[in-house]
Each structure stands twice: as C-alpha cells, then as structure tokens.
Amino acid sequence: MPLLILDEVSLAYGMHPLLDGASLSVDAGERVCLLGRNGEGKSTLLKIVNGDVTPDGGRVKLEAGARLAVLPQNLPTGDERTAYDVVASAFREAGELLAEFHALSQQADEASLDRMTKVQERLEALDGWRLDQKVNAILKQYQVNPDARLNTLSGGWQRRVLLAAALVSEPDILLLDEPTNHLDVPAISWLEDTLSQFRGAILFVSHDRAFIRRMATRVVELDRGQLVSFAATYDRYLDLKEKALEEEERQNALFDKRLKQEEAWIRQGIKARRTRNMGRVRALKAMREERRLRRDRGGNASFVVEDAARSGRLVVEARGAGFAYPDGKRVIEDMNLVIMRGDKIGLIGENGTGKTTLVRLLLGELQPTEGQIRLGTNREVAYFDQLRGELELSKTALDNLAEGREYIEINGQQKHVLGYLQEFLFSPERARSPVSVFSGGERARLMLAKLFSKPANILVLDEPTNDLDVETLELLESQLVQFSGTVLVISHDREFLDNVVSDTLALDGSGVVREYVGGYTDWRRQGGRFSAELEEASPVPVKKTEAPKPAKAEPALRPKPAKLSYKLKLELEQLPGKISELEGAVEALQQEIGDPEFYTRPQPEVAQKLEQLADTEHQLESTIERWMELEELGNP
The missing domain is CATH 1.10.287.380 (Valyl-tRNA synthetase, C-terminal domain)
Incomplete structure (x- = not known):
C-alpha cells in the first residue's frame, strides 16, 4: 500500500489553476523528484502534502501512523533559537521541555532548579532523555554547536540545522524543497550519502541536476496543473519528455487542422447550411470547447546579456596579495593571479573559506593588506546576489525592474519593460504582482532580468542557480558561455560549473588560492579535494593553517587532468x-x-x-x- 496518495487534487488562486485534478502515489523507499517550471506550484504541492495548504478539491491520504517531516525552501529570518532548540522542536512537547531544560541548566538560581526538577520528571515520563541523546548525536554528526543561535549562522549552517531537525525524528516520508540551496559541495555530498541510506520515502523538489541524477528513482513533472510520472532516471526522463512534447505538438497540430476545416465547412453558403449534418455541428462545438480548455505549454525564457563597452584586456592582476581582517583572521595569503578579458572563472570552496572576500578583492571593493592588486580599465560590473537583497518585496516585479522607466535599452534596442519581463516568463498580470508572493525561482528570474537590463563587461554571480528551473538554467549557461566579457561565479552547482567556466579558483580555508584549468570535474581530476575530505582521510586532523603553499616559480608542478573537458x-x-x-x-x-x-x-x-x-x-x-x-x- 502506498505511503502517500494524492487523488484528483485541485487548487486555484483566482483564475490561475495550479493543480487541475492532479494524482500521485508514493511508495515506501521511493525517492521521487518533483520537477516543473518556476511558478507551476511545486512548493505549494509539498505544502498540501504537509497540511499547510488545503486544496479546493480531491483528497490527500497518508498511511495510518506514517510520520512526515519537511525541509522548507526558505531560510528563517531573525530566529534567535539555539540549534539545539530548533532540532529538539521536531519532538513537540518533549522538544519544548528539552529546550527549556537546556536553557535552565545555564542558570543557577533556586527558582530555576525547582523548575528543572519538574521538567525532568515530565521528560522521564516522555522518554525525553533518549530524544535528548538523538538531538545531541545528530548535531555532533552535523558538526553544529548546540548553543549557536540560528540568526548568527550563515545560510549554509542554517540549512544544516534545519536538515537535522527534519531527519532527527526518523520520518517515514521526507519532503525536501530545494535541499541543496546554500550548501557547499561537501555538505551536498554528505546529504546525498545520508539520504541514500534513508529507508523512508522522499518527495523532493530540486534543480541541482547532479543531485537529481544521484538521488531520484523516479521523476514526476508538474506541467499545466497535471502530474506526469516517469519511472526512469533523470537522463532517461529528459529523453522521454522530449519525445512526449514532440508527440503533443503533432497531435495539437492535427487537431487544429481538423478544427480549421470544420470551421470552414460551417461557414459555407446557404445551400450547404440546408444540408449540413447536425451531428457534425455538435462535434464542432465540442472541438471548440476542447480547444478553449486546452492549456498550451508556455514559451521558453529568451533573455540575452547586454554587453557594455569592452573592458581593458587585463581585468585584474594580483602579485603576492593577501588579506586579513582587523581581528587578525587571515583569509587570503600570497595570491598570484591574472584574469584577462573573456575569462570565465569559477570559485570553489566550502562555506566560510573566503570566496566572497576574494571576489571583493578582485572587484576593488577591498584593499589587500599585503602585496598588490592591479585593476584593469573600463570595468562595468553587474552583481547577482544569492540572497536577492536587491529586490523590494512590497513592490511589483514591474516596479523593481523599471525604476520609473517605461522603456529600457538592451544592446541598442528600446524595449517596453513589460515586453522585456515576458522574455523572463512573466506575464503582464504576474509582472504587476508583488514580489512577496513569488516563488524562489520567480525571484531568481527577476534578479536575472534586473541584472541583464544593465550594461556590463564583468558579471559576478553568487549562487545564481538556486531555485532556477532547468530550462532557464540551461539558457543562462549558454548566455554566459557566449558572453564576450568576464564572468566570476561562486557556485556549488557542479554541473553548472562544468558547463560554464574555463578556469577554477579553489580555496581551502588556509588562505591559499589555487588555480586549475577547467570546471569542477576537471578540478577533481587534477587532484582537487575539500579540506573536510582531507580531514576524513587523515588519521591525524589536518590543520588548515598548515596547508602547504604552492611554489611561485613552479606552476608546471600542478597536477594535470587525465582528459580534457x-x-x-x-x-x-x-x-x-x-x-x-x-x-x-x-x-x-x-x-x-x-x-x-x-x-x-x-x-x-x-x-x-x-x-x-x-x-x-x-x-x-x-x-x-x-x-x-x-x-x-x-x-x-
């Protein structure tokens, strides 16, 4: 018997149906990837399964006694709870008591001791100490400080805490919404390994193609309100989907041709009307209604990057450059680097290794504390912020982009703002909606629209792939490859790096910046490893401060790839x-x-x-x- 059944589920917001009689079943042990374009309703579907949203029609059935846990898409803002409290909250009453006991243990007054006694008695009745061990064990496994407050952690560490909260209760069904967002590659690899051993069912939304290939045992696509299941791997799904779309287009073309012929027949002269077949007339009416109800697949995004005037041939040169913060923390050390116009550079490293600091140095926003960094001439920089901080949520997409303008100029051509937004798949109605109601993918597309509406010869992209649907992601890749300017990309999306960058800068947290030819896979072939992997492989913990520095005069000693990308x-x-x-x-x-x-x-x-x-x-x-x-x- 399936763990989860969705039967003819429908949901509409206004005149826009997200789900139109959608049906799905998920069996124990399945890992089902839910795909679909941004705004199709994938996150809403997960909320329906979780009970946060009530559908207009149909039913959602969980197997009796089945436990369900969810990892939300968006990170919490301003959450001052400790990591321990967040994970313990998965156990409801026992979790609240554990959190209270944990807080009381930090105090020494008599009232606190009295309360601790009462809390302890109740915890013993709820088998709370066993749960306490589980909370501490998973936090240790995730290398999270139990007393760290959530609002003081980076996005990646917040995601770790939320993952711990989702998995600590050992659910039968796990719902994951973009689980790789804000995670570095070692954390993603760890997540893949952990989920591969999970015995329950997983229903997840992701656009990380490498993650989907590793995890999915089945692909389900949400397309125009319907759920279509593909019992196949991700690559096989792509082939089947392409064939299905070709067949759909062929059938629609045949239908439209017959409809056109019938419309021509009904409009014939007086004599034809006297002899016309009323059954044929009724069939024509039915065809008209079928065509009216048909939901055509929306077009593909079609944006282009606007080039500014060419920058100087040299974009930036670093000689013995280093950077340390006033507290003495050294982030970059003895860096020698040359970036030329047209280079596509990927930055790889665990969270906290200094990738953002390195970018700010290369852009001239920070000055090196040692050595020299020489900037090129005629630099026009456009920056993509992973936190979408440049978007004002209370304003519409139109207002966020237009900034008072009715037309914008793209590569010498005047475009109406609404027309430009349609290239990013925003209908006029959606363009006039506040950004606060947008999905993560829609916000990402709006950020790209805003980014590419300004001329630039240097693009800096900080986690640009988060929440983007696959079709938009592939278009972005092709545009970046064709872009004549320079690209700096911070990303943990392994396939995106392979498809876009020509060189990779790897940071291991010791301050050393190593340069490699090619993308992520090429870096791996050349011996690239994360510091977390080195620590796991070594019987003695590897101290990051003791990492060897590459010799300046021997660049040829770098490992060479086994084969080219x-x-x-x-x-x-x-x-x-x-x-x-x-x-x-x-x-x-x-x-x-x-x-x-x-x-x-x-x-x-x-x-x-x-x-x-x-x-x-x-x-x-x-x-x-x-x-x-x-x-x-x-x-x-």
Whole structure:
C-alpha cells in the first residue's frame, strides 16, 4: 500500500489553476523528484502534502501512523533559537521541555532548579532523555554547536540545522524543497550519502541536476496543473519528455487542422447550411470547447546579456596579495593571479573559506593588506546576489525592474519593460504582482532580468542557480558561455560549473588560492579535494593553517587532468584552423612588407602595417602556446 496518495487534487488562486485534478502515489523507499517550471506550484504541492495548504478539491491520504517531516525552501529570518532548540522542536512537547531544560541548566538560581526538577520528571515520563541523546548525536554528526543561535549562522549552517531537525525524528516520508540551496559541495555530498541510506520515502523538489541524477528513482513533472510520472532516471526522463512534447505538438497540430476545416465547412453558403449534418455541428462545438480548455505549454525564457563597452584586456592582476581582517583572521595569503578579458572563472570552496572576500578583492571593493592588486580599465560590473537583497518585496516585479522607466535599452534596442519581463516568463498580470508572493525561482528570474537590463563587461554571480528551473538554467549557461566579457561565479552547482567556466579558483580555508584549468570535474581530476575530505582521510586532523603553499616559480608542478573537458576539447579542435589562418596572415603581411616599394609609402601607413605584423605574430605565438598547453593537458 502506498505511503502517500494524492487523488484528483485541485487548487486555484483566482483564475490561475495550479493543480487541475492532479494524482500521485508514493511508495515506501521511493525517492521521487518533483520537477516543473518556476511558478507551476511545486512548493505549494509539498505544502498540501504537509497540511499547510488545503486544496479546493480531491483528497490527500497518508498511511495510518506514517510520520512526515519537511525541509522548507526558505531560510528563517531573525530566529534567535539555539540549534539545539530548533532540532529538539521536531519532538513537540518533549522538544519544548528539552529546550527549556537546556536553557535552565545555564542558570543557577533556586527558582530555576525547582523548575528543572519538574521538567525532568515530565521528560522521564516522555522518554525525553533518549530524544535528548538523538538531538545531541545528530548535531555532533552535523558538526553544529548546540548553543549557536540560528540568526548568527550563515545560510549554509542554517540549512544544516534545519536538515537535522527534519531527519532527527526518523520520518517515514521526507519532503525536501530545494535541499541543496546554500550548501557547499561537501555538505551536498554528505546529504546525498545520508539520504541514500534513508529507508523512508522522499518527495523532493530540486534543480541541482547532479543531485537529481544521484538521488531520484523516479521523476514526476508538474506541467499545466497535471502530474506526469516517469519511472526512469533523470537522463532517461529528459529523453522521454522530449519525445512526449514532440508527440503533443503533432497531435495539437492535427487537431487544429481538423478544427480549421470544420470551421470552414460551417461557414459555407446557404445551400450547404440546408444540408449540413447536425451531428457534425455538435462535434464542432465540442472541438471548440476542447480547444478553449486546452492549456498550451508556455514559451521558453529568451533573455540575452547586454554587453557594455569592452573592458581593458587585463581585468585584474594580483602579485603576492593577501588579506586579513582587523581581528587578525587571515583569509587570503600570497595570491598570484591574472584574469584577462573573456575569462570565465569559477570559485570553489566550502562555506566560510573566503570566496566572497576574494571576489571583493578582485572587484576593488577591498584593499589587500599585503602585496598588490592591479585593476584593469573600463570595468562595468553587474552583481547577482544569492540572497536577492536587491529586490523590494512590497513592490511589483514591474516596479523593481523599471525604476520609473517605461522603456529600457538592451544592446541598442528600446524595449517596453513589460515586453522585456515576458522574455523572463512573466506575464503582464504576474509582472504587476508583488514580489512577496513569488516563488524562489520567480525571484531568481527577476534578479536575472534586473541584472541583464544593465550594461556590463564583468558579471559576478553568487549562487545564481538556486531555485532556477532547468530550462532557464540551461539558457543562462549558454548566455554566459557566449558572453564576450568576464564572468566570476561562486557556485556549488557542479554541473553548472562544468558547463560554464574555463578556469577554477579553489580555496581551502588556509588562505591559499589555487588555480586549475577547467570546471569542477576537471578540478577533481587534477587532484582537487575539500579540506573536510582531507580531514576524513587523515588519521591525524589536518590543520588548515598548515596547508602547504604552492611554489611561485613552479606552476608546471600542478597536477594535470587525465582528459580534457568538453569545452577544452572543442577549443583544441579549433586551434589548428586558427593557427593556419594566422600563419597565412603573417605570410601575406611579410610579402607586402618585403616589396621594395613598401617603404616609399606614407610613413603612417608603413607604421600601421609594421604594427599589424607585430600584433599578428604575437597572436600566432600565443595561439601556438595555447595549442601546446592543451595538447599536453590532453596527453599527460
């Protein structure tokens, strides 16, 4: 018997139906991934299952006695409870008493001791000390300080505490809404391992493709109010979904063709009307009603990044740069780095290792406390904030973007603000809704719309993939790859990094910044590991402050990848043609300059040709060096 059954569930807000007779069953041990576009109602569906939202129709049935726990999508704001209190709250009355006992134990007055005695008696009746052991055990497992207050923790550590609260009661059904948001990669890997051992059923919403591939035993898509189940892996689901959409388009086209023919028949002349078949007329009316009720799949997002004027060829150069806060905490140490125009740089590291500090140094917002950082010229920076802090929740999407304007200019073209928002899948009605009612994915799309409405040649993206649906995420990847400017990305989305970045900067918390060619997978192939993994692998705890510094004069000693990433393979394939083209250009210029009559030309023309030859020879030399570098990397 299924643990969870949804039978013909319906829910609508105004004229917008989120669920339209949706049905689903989840069996014990299944790990079901719920997919769908932003705003389709995935989070609302989880709230219906959890009992936080009552559907307009249908029924939701849990197996008798089944325990259910949930990890919310959004982090709490201003929660002053300790981590212990948050996790203990999973046990309701016993949790409240444990939290009270924990607080009273910090006091020494007589009234507190009297109260502790009463609380202790009640806890013994509820088997509370066994629950206390479970709370402390899971906090230790998560490496969380029980006395840390939630509002003082970073987003990643808050997520750990909430995960502990969801799992400590050992539920039969676990609901997860974007569980990898705000987690670093080691925490995501730990989460994957933990959930893989969980014996209950899991219903989760995620857009982390690597996480879905590892976790999902079945994929269910929420599409236009209906739940469609695919008993397949994620990659197989993608193939099946593509075929299903093609078949749907074919059937719709046939239906529309027949409808058009019937409409033409009904409008024939007087003689035809006298002899028309009334059954055919009724069939036409039914076809009209079917077409009216058909919910077409919405279009895909179609945004582009607006380029500013090109920055200088050098974006930033660091020589022996370091940074320490006034309290003496050293975050960056002895960094040597050069970033050129067009580089796509990914930053990898556990939460708290200094990625944001590094970005602020590279942008010139912080000054190094040692060494030098030289900034390039003509830099126009656009910043994507993972906390969506630039959005005013009380204002509409239109007001957040327009800022008093009716038209905005994108790559030299005037666009109406409403039309521009439609490219990000906001209908005019939705664009006039307050941001406070938006889902996490809709807020992320609005942040992208705001980001890309301003010209920039340097994009800084801090966790841009959180909450984005897969289709928008793939479009963002393609736009970033095509963007002619420089991109700095802080992300824990492993597949996103592989698809976008050309180089990776890895921080391990010791202050050392190491540079690697390629994305996340390439970093792994080159021996990249997180400090948490080093500590687990070592019988003696590894002290971060003792991490070895890379030698400045021996960059060639870095490990080489076993094979190239797709992007680097493509670049390697294109380089011979580029070399041949440059060699031809050099030969043509040398022949022209070798002509005895060449130096009789006007001096400015002679100087221009000589400079052109020098530039082309330099390009040829650089291209050959790059080809040799990639050849060596691909054949270690």
